Amino acid sequence: MTTAPIQAGPTSGEWDAPAGAGAAGAPGRGPLLFLIGSALVWLVVSGVFALIASIQLHTPGFLSDCPILTHGRVRVLQETAFVYGWLGTAGPALAVWILGRLSGSPLRGTSWLGVGAAFWNAGLALGLVGIAIGDGTGTALFGLPAYVHPVMLASYAAIAIAGVLAWTGRRRGPMFAAQWYAAAALFLFPWLFSAADIMLVLAPVRGVLQAVVAGWFAQGLWTLWMAPLALAGAYYVVPRLTGKTLPNYDAASLGFWCLVFVGGWTGGRHLIGGPVPAWISTLAVVTTAMLVFHYVVVALNLRPALGAGSVLRFIAFGVGSYVLGGFVDAVTAARSVAVSTQFTTFDQAQQQLALYGGVSMLLYGTLYFAIPRIAGRAWSSADLLRGHFALAATGIALLVVSLGAAGLSQGRDLADPSVSFAAMATHMQVWLLVATGAQAILLLGNLLLAVNFLETAVLKPGSGEGVAS
Amino acid sequence: MKNGFVFFVGIFAALGLSWAGIVLGSNSQVGGLTGYYDDSDGQSYPLRPSGEAAAGLLVYRDLGCASCHTQQVRRPGFGSDQARAWGERQSVARDYIYQTAVQLGDFRYGPDLANLATRKPTAPDRESLMRLLYTGQGAMPAYSFLFETRKISGQASDLALKLPAGLEPRKGRQVVPTARAERLVAYLLSLGTAYDYPEARPAPHAAKEGADK
Amino acid sequence: MSSPSQPDPRFEKAKLGDDELLVAHEKALGPKPDERARYRLAPLMMLFAMAGVILFAATYLNRYSGRFDRSVYDETALPNAGGAAEAKVDPAVAGKRLFGTPGACVTCHQATGEGIPGVYPPLAGSEWATGSEERVIRIVLFGLKGPVRVRGTDFPGTAAMPAFGASGFAWSDEKIAAVLTYVRQEWGNKAAAVTPQQVHKIRQSVGERKEWTQDELLTVK
Secondary structure, rough: OOOOOOOOOHHHHOOOHHHHOOOHHHHHHHHHHHHHHHHHHEEEEEEEEHHHHHHHOOOOOOOOHHHHHHHHHHHHHHHHHHHHHHHHHHHHHHHHHHHHHHHHOOOOOOOHHHHHHHHHHHHHHHHHHHHHHHOOOOOOOOOOOOOHHHHHHHHHHHHHHHHHHHHHHOOOOOOHHHHHHHHHHHHHHHHHHHHHHHHHOOOOOHHHHHHHHHHHHHHHHHHHHHHHHHHHHHHHHHHHHHHHHHOOOHHHHOOOOOOOHHHHHHHHHHOOOOOOOOHHHHHHHHHHHHHHHHHHHHHHHHHHHOOOOOHHHHHHHHHHHHHHHHHHHHHHHHHHHHHHHOOHHHHHHHHHHHHHHHHHHHHHHHHHHHHHHHHHHOOOOOEEEEEHEEEHHHHHHHHHHHHHHHOOOHHHHOOOOOOOHHHHHHHHHHHHHHHHHHHHHHHHHHHHHHHHHHHHHHOOOOOOOOOOO | OHHHHHHHHHHHHHHHHHHHHHHHHHHHHHOOOOOOEEEOOOOOOOOOOOHHHHHHHOOOOOOOOHHHHOOOOOOOOOOOOOOOOOOOOOHHHOOOOOOOOOOOOOOOOOOOOOHHHHOOOOOHHHHHHHHHHHHOOOOEEEOHHHHEEOOOOOOOOOOOOOOOOOOOOOOOEEEEEEEHHHHHHHHHHHOOOOOOHHHHHHOOOHHHHHHHO | OOOOOOOOOOOOOOOOOOOOHHHHOOOOOOOOOOOOOOOOOOHHHHHHHHHHHHHHHHHHHHOOOHHHHHOOOOOOOOOOOOOOEEEEOHHHHHHHHHHHOOOHHHHOOOOOOOOOOOOOOOOOOOOHHHHHHHHHHHHHHHOEEEEEEEEOEEEOOOOEEEOOOOOOOOOOOOHHHHHHHHHHHOOOOOOOOOOOHHHHHHHHHOOOOOOOHHHHHOOOO
């Protein structure tokens, strides 16, 4: 029953009509392409910072006499450009687009979308400069300087207006899973962000509470914003490309509510053994384990992504990494395991597995599906697309494995008081070099995507291949 | 899910509940922590940092020192924190009540700094910290932009660094820390949580286990 | 370029339209009369999985939450079961800290309590430190000058011990009681603790004076 193929309906010819031909999505083309294009620019920028930060770990002197590029600042620059620039720009753009498609009518509020996109990028650019000159807040995933927070919030609201209008104006009452995830992500980010802004910047809480709030925000940003943005794309693209309803779809809503209700409680994940009352991290251990249920549901629902097709390959890789990351999280949250992975690059390996392997790969897949339908033109090069997948998959695998291996070595050395920090760094050296190589590969792959996008959506090749065929 | 209103109430409740549980919950417990007044000493702990040290915390934060150094000592059984002489007891919430921007950190590429100034047996002094910042050591890069190389006019400055051979500036010149370096070092030298709060003492059964090992 | 098995990657045609996607998934969720009255395997397994996860969560929370107490930092401990309890200051702990105050006891008598041979007398095993409270309180309050005999060795008294009860240190009765309790019970010493009341009484009865000498002290019982 669950995987029965669906008869092609009478309207089947219109689904993929070029956006310019009057089908859904046409009015938002410019702003959407601008948002996605800028997201790709930030992706490349963050790739450059990632490369610098990675080199600095094995060659500490690299660029260290440059005050704006200390390792601490480069790490924040990389993280901010990646999370707010790439995931946070491409994700909402695609979420808005998906909500528009599923609403059955053209996007409304697209001029707000354009205004929001412009200010979001301006705020982010200003924020990155601010971090480089030392104005960052020094909180994980919340590094943007205080003075750009209002701009980010306001411009995000402007971007989300189009999504909200598409959601409220939808023709059908019952919502599809992609709509839950997209609407939840669009709606929850401003609350999370402003709550963190009030408690960490405007009226900072005292002492270690700052760390508790920061943990709550970081985990919330992951489970309530980044992960849902990516899942919205995957839930939308997989049935459309396979032509089948998702298997075990009746469990999908359980998976969604599990993520949303349990995810926010995992905030104490990195405070194990730390100076906070024990229950905060105990709660995180428990809820991280409970999230496994969500990952199982996602794996069941999206398993048809394993089918053929270049776009689905990105999604399949993404779902695999996302689910694997969830299980690894659950295991390493346990105190007995966390003891040896805490404070090591193993944490970073997990983060890369989730953010790069999971969320980014899902967004890549959605992007490859969406761009021809937004721009009304097929991708200009199939080789660049294949090359991007090969480089991204290799780079992510290498990065995660090398950081994980370095982290295990680091964890062993940290636990042994007779090993000095110099010796520890020497033991990690080889793996950190591999990680730098992986960052270079990823950067190259992302450049291929950016070039392909540039040729497809901006340079308008003379052949002007429509996608109506 | 057919009802959009219920859907929104649901996701908002999810966020609100986790906020109430984790943030409000812990705020009600440790948000109002005050210093611990010791009758026999006639003062309360932790001590407030000096103004210069408080300013140094901001230098520590904006340079991103926390990306390689933590400031939290865990109890025995959690790594080698205490065996490495980073502290004689685990860090507790009360240690941080006077820090305007808490820098717990989540990555240890260098040693923990929670008790840098009260480390036993060898706590670093101003001079050695300045030299470390200027020259770097091992995986720690040099932060030479926190120093100025100036011409000696008349007498050499009292603040000038005494550098080992090979790293000295040219003759007639001296390396002097900038105000930021002074603040940063003042902050580092204020890091120390020597007081034994009741909640920081190991639980009796844990102490026994430790003795057995 | 596009073979039937491998769709053109530049533009993969969708096999399902937006509207069809919505309809199909609505149907998948719709009320399904279970005509054959059979359990569907997947949801049942999911129910088990969920129950298992919740059971684990509840057990773990029950064991390692420290009853959600604000002062439990060790997840295996319980509130008020020892270290976590809000307790009075332990005089031995306070005394140790006072002993180690820069410029105070530790400077001369050393952390080992052995002093420096020929200059500063030891406290470990010292008959003065572990003897009469009356004498040792007087020494700490007002200081000691001149030669003194400790553990059978004569110290010439080239260096005097300062007064801790008055100018300079001006330690309170509580502090002096704490540091003496520490000294009398550390390094194998096993004398009775000193109370702030004892110190207070002596401070009142003696009033103001200069350092004691050995002979003066020996007249005190």
